Amino acid sequence: MFESNHARYASYGTVAALPGEMIDAVWQIIDDDLQGLFPLANLLTFKLHNNQGQTTFEYVQTDDFTVLFLCLNGRASTKTF
Numbered sequence: 001m002f003e004s005n006h007a008r009y010a011s012y013g014t015v016a017a018l019p020g021e022m023i024d025a026v027w028q029i030i031d032d033d034l035q036g037l038f039p040l041a042n043l044l045t046f047k048l049h050n051n052q053g054q055t056t057f058e059y060v061q062t063d064d065f066t067v068l069f070l071c072l073n074g075r076a077s078t079k080t081f
Contacts, residue, residue: 038061
């Protein structure tokens with residue numbers, strides 16, 4: 001299981017391609033919104049989308065469960081499908 005008290009890393013490709021603020025937003029989403037909501041695997045995958053100038057972070061746990069995060073003013077708002 002993913003645990004915030006253990007070492008965690010973003011892949012080299014992620015660090016090389018994304019600004020630090022986006023990576024920090026992913027950690028914030030994990031810590032503030034995902035942990036405790038449901039069990040998390042050790043490897044978490046997010047899809048990033050440009051939603052009319054706003055970045056949307058999509059976390060898909062299974063084919064039938066998706067959580068979208070839209071960052072507004074540095075805070076994430078959540079929609080679960």
